Amino acid sequence: MDFNVDPDTWFVFSILFISGLGLFMLGFIVVPYLLRKKQLKRLHFKFERKSDRYEMIEQKISSRKEVLLEKNNQQLKADLKVSLKSLLKSKGSTTEVLSFYSDFEKIYPHFTSSLQKNIPNITSNELKLCALLRMNLSAKEVGELLNITPESVNKARYRLRKKIGLSPKDDLDIFILNI
Template sequence: MDFRIDPDTWFVFSTLFISGLGLFIAGFIVIPYLLRKKQIERLQFKFVRNNHRYEEVVKNISHRKEIFLENNNRKLKSDLSSSLRKIAKSNNNELDVITFFSDFEKVYPDFTTSLQKINPNITANELKLCALLRLNLSAKEVSKILNITPESVNKARYRLRKKIGLKPKEDLDIFLINI
């Protein structure tokens, strides 16, 4: 039996076999690569979507906290003004004054520390005067609360201006409000 293969047939057969083998190997490399690429794209999309949701939740929580703090601040300010009216009407009960200043510290927590940074030698009475002036009270109202005369309030304001180092054209009330 004489088995002879034609060289042209052999060449076509080997070319087809090699190209089929090449396609088969390329399929094993390319298909998993494309599948991984699609999977990575899906994961990135999910990550971006989850990150966006997380940012929305954080923004929502911070907005709720902000609203809560604003409501709480409004409530404290109303309590502050009611306790101030109560002190002005009463016979200057010392406990009411202490309660008022503790409420003032809740509404304006950094007020005394920033004043003490400006002038570390500021006294407790001057801090009380500054707190009352911060609320835009007149000298007469401050004198009722501190149980002193309106002239004493004016003198204390003058001394406070000198101690803080304000220029004559600068307003003490505006300075205290901006702290």
């Protein structure tokens, strides 16, 4: 048996064999790469979906906390008004006054610190005056609580306006409400 292979046939066969081997090797490299890329897309999508769910849950929790804090704040404000009315009726015993100021600090926790930041040399009596002005009390009511006359309250308000540096056109009550 004489097996002769034509050189042209051998050349074509070699080219086909090398091409097939190259495609086979390319398939072993490209197919896993594409599968890995597809899997990474799926994982990225799952991660985004989970992070979106997490953000939604976090927003729900924060909104519930805000509602709860708002309810507590409204309740504290109502309690503060009730304690203020009882304080005005009873002519202000020391313990009631202290409880009023502690309740005021619960409702407006940053009020005194922001006042001290704006007015560094503010006294404790001026802080009390500002707290009572924050509650929109008249000069007569403030005078009853601080055991001073309404004229003294007006003088204290004038001194406070000077210390703050407000012009006569500016309103002290609006300044205090904005703090």
